[in-house]
Amino acid sequence: MSEGPLVTANNLRVAFGRGAHAIPIVHGISFTVGREKVAIVGESGAGKSTVGRAIMRLLPPAAHVTADRLMFREIDLLAASERQMMDLRGRHMGLIMQDPKYSLNPVVPVGEQIAESWRLHHHGRAARREAFDRTLAILEAVKIRDPGRVAKLYPHEISGGMGQRVMIAMMLISGPELLIADEPTSALDVTVRMEVLGLLDELIASRGLGLVFISHDLNLVRRFCDRVIIMYSGRIVETLAAVELDHAEHPYTRALLSSLPSIHDQKPRLPVMMRDPAWLSQSGITQ
Amino acid sequence: MIEVKNLTIRFGPDAPPAVDGVSFTVRTGEAFGLVGESGSGKSTVLRAMAGLNSKYSGEIRIDGVALPPDRPRSFFKRVQMVFQDPYGSLHPRQTIQTQLMEPLHNQSLERRPNAVEQALEAVGLPRSARYRYPHQLSGGQRQRVAIARALMLEPEILLLDEPTSALDVSVQAEVLNLLADLREQRKLTYVLVSHDLAVVAHMCDRLAVMRTGNIVDEFEAVQLRGGSVNHPYSRELLAASEAYGEAPRS
Numbered sequence: 001m002s003e004g005p006l007v008t009a010n011n012l013r014v015a016f017g018r019g020a021h022a023i024p025i026v027h028g029i030s031f032t033v034g035r036e037k038v039a040i041v042g043e044s045g046a047g048k049s050t051v052g053r054a055i056m057r058l059l060p061p062a063a064h065v066t067a068d069r070l071m072f073r074e075i076d077l078l079a080a081s082e083r084q085m086m087d088l089r090g091r092h093m094g095l096i097m098q099d100p101k102y103s104l105n106p107v108v109p110v111g112e113q114i115a116e117s118w119r120l121h122h123h124g125r126a127a128r129r130e131a132f133d134r135t136l137a138i139l140e141a142v143k144i145r146d147p148g149r150v151a152k153l154y155p156h157e158i159s160g161g162m163g164q165r166v167m168i169a170m171m172l173i174s175g176p177e178l179l180i181a182d183e184p185t186s187a188l189d190v191t192v193r194m195e196v197l198g199l200l201d202e203l204i205a206s207r208g209l210g211l212v213f214i215s216h217d218l219n220l221v222r223r224f225c226d227r228v229i230i231m232y233s234g235r236i237v238e239t240l241a242a243v244e245l246d247h248a249e250h251p252y253t254r255a256l257l258s259s260l261p262s263i264h265d266q267k268p269r270l271p272v273m274m275r276d277p278a279w280l281s282q283s284g285i286t287q
Numbered sequence: 288m289i290e291v292k293n294l295t296i297r298f299g300p301d302a303p304p305a306v307d308g309v310s311f312t313v314r315t316g317e318a319f320g321l322v323g324e325s326g327s328g329k330s331t332v333l334r335a336m337a338g339l340n341s342k343y344s345g346e347i348r349i350d351g352v353a354l355p356p357d358r359p360r361s362f363f364k365r366v367q368m369v370f371q372d373p374y375g376s377l378h379p380r381q382t383i384q385t386q387l388m389e390p391l392h393n394q395s396l397e398r399r400p401n402a403v404e405q406a407l408e409a410v411g412l413p414r415s416a417r418y419r420y421p422h423q424l425s426g427g428q429r430q431r432v433a434i435a436r437a438l439m440l441e442p443e444i445l446l447l448d449e450p451t452s453a454l455d456v457s458v459q460a461e462v463l464n465l466l467a468d469l470r471e472q473r474k475l476t477y478v479l480v481s482h483d484l485a486v487v488a489h490m491c492d493r494l495a496v497m498r499t500g501n502i503v504d505e506f507e508a509v510q511l512r513g514g515s516v517n518h519p520y521s522r523e524l525l526a527a528s529e530a531y532g533e534a535p536r537s
Binding site for chain 2: 043044160189190191192193194216218223255256259260261262263264265266267269270271272273
């Protein structure tokens with residue numbers, strides 16, 4: 001199977017509003033994602049979630065997305081019809097959001113919600129029965145012990161970690177090639193976070209998926225991802241292999257790393273970031 | 288010295304206790320951390336200490352004197368609290384100046400015109416911030432305002448409930464530095480609640496680990512840094528924080 005990248009973005013720009021009042025959020029960034037785990041890291045307002053949503057074309061109408069190229073495999077995402085996008089979303093690319101409490105429907109049992117995401121792409125009477133079987137199978141795949149019982153529960157009856165597994169199950173049931181995970185573990189406790197990340201890792205490896213992992217947490221992505229894209233104020237300031245993070249060159253990346261308190265190394269004071277206006281003028285093109 | 292003895296808190300008569308017979312002591316001038324995962328009861332303990340929840344059993348003493356569950360007004364001159372989300376704890380439609388003056392007003396103290404300026408300066412905010420509203424400030428600036436407000440009455444004890452968990456790491460570093468400086472300058476005693484072991488290890492001298500309403504372990508921060516904690520749950524927490532939160536040890 002010859003394969004190009006799953007996602008190609010060339011000079012991607014996003015602005016809210018149009019004309020003279022447009023506020024640029026993403027300033028012409030370029031990157032590719034293959035069947036690998038790529039992190040997009042940055043602080044609040046850096047534009048990382050906006051990039052994730054631009055790929056799914058889930059930004060509100062006020063957002064104006066332009067790019068020289070924005071492709072999912074061979075499909076031009078900017079030219080695709082809404083109907084084509086409906087087919088892509090869920091079936092070919094899935095989005096996992098931060099908090100299952102807000103992204104699950106509170107009045108529908110979770111099993112029903114997972115089955116629905118299969119039935120959106122598979123019609124007919126046979127599909128209904130198959131959706132049920134597949135729901136139980138995928139719940140088992142995300143390591144839920146008693147799928148038959150859990151499928152009947154409502155979102156408020158399950159824990160945060162279980163809710164996030166349900167979200168992952170819902171996104172995986174239609175067998176996508178790409179997952180976009182937007183801070184998928186930020187709402188979870190550390191011990192649960194480890195379980196969910198371990199699970200995600202396993203499923204991505206066994207199914208050969210591509211992952212865009214949006215996070216503010218450099219240490220987390222260093223352990224979890226293959227490559228890291230560092231965003232600052234709508235620009236990519238640096239792209240590097242996760243294992244190379246300690247050798248990051250950009251002062252912003254270095255400042256981010258050093259401003260973290262540590263369990264083991266007592267620093268009398270935490271280094272404070274001096275923001276250099278020159279970071280804003282650099283071009284967003286790094287490979 | 289703060290002594291918490293056998294503190295038990297229930298929400299509802301039939302509910303299992305959210306805090307179940309918790310005892311600990313915080314020495315004067317110390318920074319004491321309460322660590323735990325969501326639902327462990329750490330914030331519930333802090334709120335009871337702050338006088339925000341008077342329906343507790345057990346005893347809370349400061350310098351040997353037991354506090355009445357309904358705190359007298361004078362208590363708040365000694366003990367103040369800083370909350371997690373400054374956007375939720377500041378009034379959206381009052382200027383910073385009005386909000387900083389409020390503690391003085393509540394205590395019927397003289398409202399010196401330069402009190403606000405001094406408070407803003409102490410937390411590293413420009414004087415012009417006094418005329419601003421919370422939405423005109425950044426998250427880090429808002430948390431500085433919340434700290435300034437807590438300092439208006441010159442308390443001895445600050446209760447800090449996840450003071451930096453809503454902030455970006457670069458801003459967290461600034462706020463943690465500020466808290467460390469203030470503690471040194473004013474000889475404050477801190478009780479810091481956090482889910483983040485690294486923040487507690489950085490800020491505190493001693494800490495207690497809470498789980499399902501109980502303190503399961505208590506040790507010095509030095510032990511945590513050295514990795515020599517004994518209780519299985521503390522070890523689990525430490526391992527989880529190291530695995531996905533902490534830089535690899537070289």
